[in-house]
Amino acid sequence: MTRPTLTLASALLVASIVSFLTSCNTANTIRVNGPANADGTIPYRQIINNSWLHSKANVIAVREATVNGDMMRVAVDVYSDQNSTKRFSYRFDWLDAASMPVASATNSLTSVTINPKETITLTAVAPSPVATQWRLTFLDSNG
Amino acid sequence: MRTLALVLTTTTSLALLCLSVGCQSDHYIQPNGNELVVNADRMNFQDWSLLADQVVQSMMTSGVLMRLPSQPAGIMLNPVINTTTQQFDTDAIMKKIRIALLNSGRCEVIMTSELGGVPEDKIARGAQDFKAAQNGLDNRLNPQNVPDATLTAKLIEDRARSGSTRQVAYVLQMSLTNTTSGRAIWEGEAQVVKQGQKSSVGF
Numbered sequence: 500m501t502r503p504t505l506t507l508a509s510a511l512l513v514a515s516i517v518s519f520l521t522s523c524n525t526a527n528t529i530r531v532n533g534p535a536n537a538d539g540t541i542p543y544r545q546i547i548n549n550s551w552l553h554s555k556a557n558v559i560a561v562r563e564a565t566v567n568g569d570m571m572r573v574a575v576d577v578y579s580d581q582n583s584t585k586r587f588s589y590r591f592d593w594l595d596a597a598s599m600p601v602a603s604a605t606n607s608l609t610s611v612t613i614n615p616k617e618t619i620t621l622t623a624v625a626p627s628p629v630a631t632q633w634r635l636t637f638l639d640s641n642g
Numbered sequence: 643m644r645t646l647a648l649v650l651t652t653t654t655s656l657a658l659l660c661l662s663v664g665c666q667s668d669h670y671i672q673p674n675g676n677e678l679v680v681n682a683d684r685m686n687f688q689d690w691s692l693l694a695d696q697v698v699q700s701m702m703t704s705g706v707l708m709r710l711p712s713q714p715a716g717i718m719l720n721p722v723i724n725t726t727t728q729q730f731d732t733d734a735i736m737k738k739i740r741i742a743l744l745n746s747g748r749c750e751v752i753m754t755s756e757l758g759g760v761p762e763d764k765i766a767r768g769a770q771d772f773k774a775a776q777n778g779l780d781n782r783l784n785p786q787n788v789p790d791a792t793l794t795a796k797l798i799e800d801r802a803r804s805g806s807t808r809q810v811a812y813v814l815q816m817s818l819t820n821t822t823s824g825r826a827i828w829e830g831e832a833q834v835v836k837q838g839q840k841s842s843v844g845f
Contacts, residue, residue: 568705605691
């Protein structure tokens with residue numbers, strides 16, 4: 500068995516592992532974790548299954564407001580700790596007071612670009628007044 | 643020993659590759675997931691949602707629907723002016739906007755008015771005519787069929803190319819007009835920009 504053959508096999512193994520890990524695009528999820536603080540900020544919980552994704556889409560603040568009289572609006576500040584421009588996708592899902600899903604005709608996965616060390620704000624408006632809770636899902640965009 | 647190492651390495655590699663590629667047979671995918679086909683040179687299914695979502699968010703955030711004279715306000719939508727190079731049913735976008743507006747509870751779409759030509763729901767209009775006649779009224783003068791506000795929309799496209807990279811931008815422009823004052827009370831614009839060299843999958 501020659502050394503070049505083993506080297507080639509090792510390279511194939513590394514490429515396969517990278518391919519396998521890349522295909523496992525696990526999501527990170529953010530949701531509110533209790534009532535608003537006295538200063539108006541919203542406590543939240545990040546469920547991090549993908550630390551690479553977390554490093555380029557790390558939630559640092561959450562705010563909630565009401566628009567159009569009775570519809571919830573959410574703003575989420577996201578920070579990238581990376582040293583190069585990255586991409587990720589996100590989607591807001593809405594729930595009613597009983598934590599049942601509220602359908603939205605315009606709900607879609609949105610792809611965004613974030614610059615190194617930049618903070619961007621993701622916003623969403625509830626699809627109806629009955630939507631009183633939300634969940635934010637991040638997915639990697641391989642960038 | 644080396645032969646065994648080579649066999650193990652190759653087998654593991656192939657197994658991982660098979661797992662990562664997965665089954666390639668026809669299958670359903672999540673409409674709001676990240677497996678949708680993306681074309682850099684044409685409008686895709688997910689672009690309709692992205693455009694509709696942006697203008698609806700803008701309209702809701704402005705609070706303009708809350709300020710319309712009657713609640714819920716009666717609205718009518720003009721046909722979308724599509725100046726893109728792509729021919730498609732623009733209801734794909736407008737229906738999403740209508741659903742979002744109705745779900746807000748702040749407005750209702752008038753289906754029986756003849757102001758736009760023919761009623762959108764002819765059967766409902768016939769039933770309304772019948773009920774009005776039973777009450778000795780002329781349904782053509784029914785104020786319920788006169789919208790408080792109307793929506794106009796235009797979809798435009800911009801294309802650019804640099805080397806082998808192609809870029810296409812789709813812009814949806816919308817205006818909401820108060821039919822009493824005749825003035826635009828809200829205007830919004832949504833954009834989707836895509837770059838690529840050939841068809842690819844995912845965001």
